[in-house]
Amino acid sequence: MTFTTESMVASRPRRKPAGKPLAGSSWTLAIAVAIAALTLTPLGFVFWATVATGWETASQLIFRSRVGDLLFNTVALIVFTVPVATVLATALAWLTERTDLPGAKLWAWLAIVPLAIPAFVQSYAWIGMWPRLNGLGAGVAISVVTYFPFVYLPVSAALRLIDPALEDQAASLGLSPAAVMRRVVLPQLRLSLCGGALLISLHLLSEYGLYAMIRFDTFTTAILDQFQSTYNGVAAHMLALVLVACCFVLIGVDAAVRGRRRYARLGSGVARHPVRASLGVWRYPCLLLPVVTTAVSLGVPVLTLGRWLIAGGADIWQFSEIGLALSQTLTICVIGGVATAAAAVPIAWLSVRRPTRSSRFLEGCYYLASSMPGVVVALALVTISIRVMLPLYQTVATIVIAYVIMFLPRALVSLRASIAQVPAELEQAAESLGRSPARALWSTTVRLAAPGAASAMALSSLGIMNELTATQMLAPNGTRTLAMAFWALTSEIDYAGAAPYALLMILFSLPLTLLLHHQSKKIAGR
Amino acid sequence: MTLLTLSSVAKSYGSVAAVAGVDLAAQSGSRTAIVGPSGCGKTTLLRLIAGFEVPDAGSITLGGEIMSNADAHVAAYRRNIGIVAQDGCLFPHLSVLDNIGFGMDADRDAKQARAAELMEMVGLDGAMLARKPDQLSGGQQQRVALARALARRPRLMLLDEPFSALDMGLRTATRKAVADVLSAAGVTTILVTHDQAEALAFADELVVMRAGKFAQVGTPREVYLKPVDRATATFLGEAVVLPAMVSDGIADSPIGRLEVADVTYRGRAQIMIRPEQFTVSRIEYAPDNGVSAVVSDVVFCGPSLDARITLAGDGIAEGEISFRLDIPGRELLASGDRVSIGISGRVHLLADA
Numbered sequence: 001m002t003f004t005t006e007s008m009v010a011s012r013p014r015r016k017p018a019g020k021p022l023a024g025s026s027w028t029l030a031i032a033v034a035i036a037a038l039t040l041t042p043l044g045f046v047f048w049a050t051v052a053t054g055w056e057t058a059s060q061l062i063f064r065s066r067v068g069d070l071l072f073n074t075v076a077l078i079v080f081t082v083p084v085a086t087v088l089a090t091a092l093a094w095l096t097e098r099t100d101l102p103g104a105k106l107w108a109w110l111a112i113v114p115l116a117i118p119a120f121v122q123s124y125a126w127i128g129m130w131p132r133l134n135g136l137g138a139g140v141a142i143s144v145v146t147y148f149p150f151v152y153l154p155v156s157a158a159l160r161l162i163d164p165a166l167e168d169q170a171a172s173l174g175l176s177p178a179a180v181m182r183r184v185v186l187p188q189l190r191l192s193l194c195g196g197a198l199l200i201s202l203h204l205l206s207e208y209g210l211y212a213m214i215r216f217d218t219f220t221t222a223i224l225d226q227f228q229s230t231y232n233g234v235a236a237h238m239l240a241l242v243l244v245a246c247c248f249v250l251i252g253v254d255a256a257v258r259g260r261r262r263y264a265r266l267g268s269g270v271a272r273h274p275v276r277a278s279l280g281v282w283r284y285p286c287l288l289l290p291v292v293t294t295a296v297s298l299g300v301p302v303l304t305l306g307r308w309l310i311a312g313g314a315d316i317w318q319f320s321e322i323g324l325a326l327s328q329t330l331t332i333c334v335i336g337g338v339a340t341a342a343a344a345v346p347i348a349w350l351s352v353r354r355p356t357r358s359s360r361f362l363e364g365c366y367y368l369a370s371s372m373p374g375v376v377v378a379l380a381l382v383t384i385s386i387r388v389m390l391p392l393y394q395t396v397a398t399i400v401i402a403y404v405i406m407f408l409p410r411a412l413v414s415l416r417a418s419i420a421q422v423p424a425e426l427e428q429a430a431e432s433l434g435r436s437p438a439r440a441l442w443s444t445t446v447r448l449a450a451p452g453a454a455s456a457m458a459l460s461s462l463g464i465m466n467e468l469t470a471t472q473m474l475a476p477n478g479t480r481t482l483a484m485a486f487w488a489l490t491s492e493i494d495y496a497g498a499a500p501y502a503l504l505m506i507l508f509s510l511p512l513t514l515l516l517h518h519q520s521k522k523i524a525g526r
Numbered sequence: 527m528t529l530l531t532l533s534s535v536a537k538s539y540g541s542v543a544a545v546a547g548v549d550l551a552a553q554s555g556s557r558t559a560i561v562g563p564s565g566c567g568k569t570t571l572l573r574l575i576a577g578f579e580v581p582d583a584g585s586i587t588l589g590g591e592i593m594s595n596a597d598a599h600v601a602a603y604r605r606n607i608g609i610v611a612q613d614g615c616l617f618p619h620l621s622v623l624d625n626i627g628f629g630m631d632a633d634r635d636a637k638q639a640r641a642a643e644l645m646e647m648v649g650l651d652g653a654m655l656a657r658k659p660d661q662l663s664g665g666q667q668q669r670v671a672l673a674r675a676l677a678r679r680p681r682l683m684l685l686d687e688p689f690s691a692l693d694m695g696l697r698t699a700t701r702k703a704v705a706d707v708l709s710a711a712g713v714t715t716i717l718v719t720h721d722q723a724e725a726l727a728f729a730d731e732l733v734v735m736r737a738g739k740f741a742q743v744g745t746p747r748e749v750y751l752k753p754v755d756r757a758t759a760t761f762l763g764e765a766v767v768l769p770a771m772v773s774d775g776i777a778d779s780p781i782g783r784l785e786v787a788d789v790t791y792r793g794r795a796q797i798m799i800r801p802e803q804f805t806v807s808r809i810e811y812a813p814d815n816g817v818s819a820v821v822s823d824v825v826f827c828g829p830s831l832d833a834r835i836t837l838a839g840d841g842i843a844e845g846e847i848s849f850r851l852d853i854p855g856r857e858l859l860a861s862g863d864r865v866s867i868g869i870s871g872r873v874h875l876l877a878d879a
Contacts, residue, residue: 173629
């Protein structure tokens with residue numbers, strides 16, 4: 001891969017990375033390429049495993065009714081969940097961002113909070129409330145309340161960001177408010193809607209705990225069952241292949257629907273703040289939507305958890321065990337968070353300061369790798385470490401690699417946003433004032449991008465704290481994170497005993513979730 | 527015939543009166559420019575006319591129909607008033623064709639035909655219809671925005687600083703093109719701008735707005751040559767203001783006896799002279815009226831000299847009266863030169879003397 005900053009810049013006048021190419025940029029690129037290769041290992045492994053299995057065995061394992069059932073479940077789950085969650089989230093976003101809904105700010109926060117509740121805790125809460133819950137209907141319902149914030153977050157940000165002058169313009173061309181919504185606002189939300197819908201779909205494919213709890217089989221639960229019962233490589237690998245194929249289909253559909261154009265605001269100047277529409281007599285009836293959504297997405301977990309915590313009393317607070325799990329979780333979160341943020345630094349820097357085709361390609365690699373379900377990543381790393389690098393098997397190193405692969409894009413988004421806010425001219429100014437390039441970098445960009453790095457670590461840690469699938473498969477012997485302990489206890493039907501762990505996960509996730517919300521607002525420039 | 531009438535229109539945001547009671551009558555087919563410094567309320571006024579804001583008081587009438595008053599408010603989308611905004615405001619998700627056809631009630635073929643016709647009218651190649659807005663230059667976007675607004679044959683066209691995002695050369699050309707297109711279409715137009723040269727060049731009727739009120743309304747020539755006060759005078763261009771004693775149509779000023787337009791006024795006054803009325807030439811000796819003008823500072827700017835002239839003589843304290851002038855560069859003046867000053871045409875008396 002050649003590094004052609006100059007020619008790229010010449011042909012793309014809009015994105016001018018200012019300044020001379022630094023001597024360090026080729027090194028940075030080399031590191032970014034190495035990390036990309038690492039993140040793509042699981043994907044490569046799945047294909048290698050298929051080839052190694054041979055076509056006959058592979059086709060026997062792929063084309064069987066079990067796979068058909070799983071495929072049906074998975075498709076049905078996506079087909080029902082994604083539209084419902086998208087409509088719900090968009091309606092909520094519009095109500096909270098663009099109307100005079102009473103308490104709009106509060107409802108906006110409450111729409112984000114479900115992100116702090118791990119999917120399997122949500123599922124546990126529903127089972128606690130309705131013990132006989134199972135099957136597709138339950139899966140869809142729980143998935144919607146768990147994942148709708150993934151659409152709410154980008155759509156509400158986009159609603160804040162869309163230039164209201166376009167809406168005025170449409171009105172001056174004779175469009176009624178409803179037509180303005182349909183023909184101007186919704187089309188501009190397309191990118192956010194696509195992004196959110198893809199994120200939900202990928203989570204539906206990769207989530208384990210939520211569906212295992214309600215005994216709804218998906219590829220991920222099936223692969224994990226295989227893995228735990230037999231360690232039987234081949235069958236699990238072939239299921240993983242189908243799962244990966246599903247991911248590719250989703251990514252392809254998203255790319256096709258999304259289109260290639262960015263809907264950036266054209267022209268210069270600062271957009272006015274959007275005007276909030278008056279709901280009139282509907283002001284209070286419309287409250288029903290956020291109230292019901294919050295009651296279901298937050299009320300159910302709060303009630304169930306509260307009930308178990310009261311029922312369990314003091315007995316469930318096994319402080320030595322809980323303390324151990326907490327300290328292990330925090331340790332792994334810190335190590336994983338730092339590693340993920342560090343791994344994201346080279347590509348974040350390149351994509352802001354040296355945006356070339358190769359840096360965009362690398363970014364694509366990271367996103368693709370992270371969209372692979374945790375179960376696939378873990379399966380690949382287990383097999384590779386056993387066969388090739390046994391000393392790495394069940395070590396902290398392996399699990400940290402898995403976290404880096406899965407959560408790197410989260411860190412990348414934060415880092416890139418904050419590096420982009422530091423103009424390269426500052427660095428040059430520092431150099432012109434007599435600092436060496438390294439010290440100039442340190443005293444300007446690094447200092448100013450530090451908050452972004454901190455939130456990069458925090459956001460990766462949030463993912464790591466609530467990660468169950470890969471952690472279960474890869475964690476060193478004797479490790480018991482909060483999520484693992486929670487899962488083990490619920491598997492023994494000790495729902496009360498699991499409650500403190502769930503509570504801790506939520507309490508630790510909450511500030512990180514609010515940080516995420518804050519960040520999405522900041523990225524939106526408000 | 528009067529198309530648009532504003533009477534006592536007012537709009538406040540909190541305690542700030544953005545528009546503090548203004549009256550305006552725009553004739554059918556006319557071009558009105560509202561010019562004023564940033565924050566004078568001109569954009570608010572435009573939004574009131576368009577229907578995006580509801581006035582607190584007063585009424586707005588368009589073609590005899592009430593648009594806004596104390597009891598009624600016609601929503602923006604029912605007014606059929608075209609708008610071209612500062613940066614064109616094209617819909618980024620639609621092609622040029624779809625942008626132009628956006629507000630039209632017609633089938634695809636009719637839209638295509640009308641769009642092609644409009645593209646020709648605004649001087650763009652019909653092949654651009656398939657492009658997306660981000661593939662157009664700023665001037666092209668502005669022309670498409672005009673075509674889009676014209677597509678519905680609006681009753682009134684509002685231009686909200688439509689040329690300010692363009693660079694200097696393009697700005698003049700686009701302004702001329704837009705003015706020609708609007709004249710050809712016979713559309714009544716209101717332009718809002720902070721650029722006085724643009725307003726003067728564009729309008730039949732010029733409105734100078736300041737702090738939510740109309741400071742002066744008149745033809746561009748009238749407002750430029752006979753501004754009501756010093757602020758209006760200096761806002762529309764360079765002006766030299768000097769004290770004078772006026773009687774019988776003659777002003778006795780530090781630079782000599784000058785003819786004034788107003789023959790009835792007697793007494794002390796401030797007179798305003800535009801720089802282009804001056805002729806300055808170097809002389810060797812002081813003129814006989816006892817006042818001498820000296821170049822106290824001069825900067826060479828190519829076609830012109832940026833010179834500061836200081837007056838000295840009977841009854842004038844040292845450095846009391848001095849003014850800046852652009853003098854044609856062919857005059858070879860240097861700092862310290864003694865000059866004679868001639869004024870062509872009559873000078874204007876300012877009301878706020």
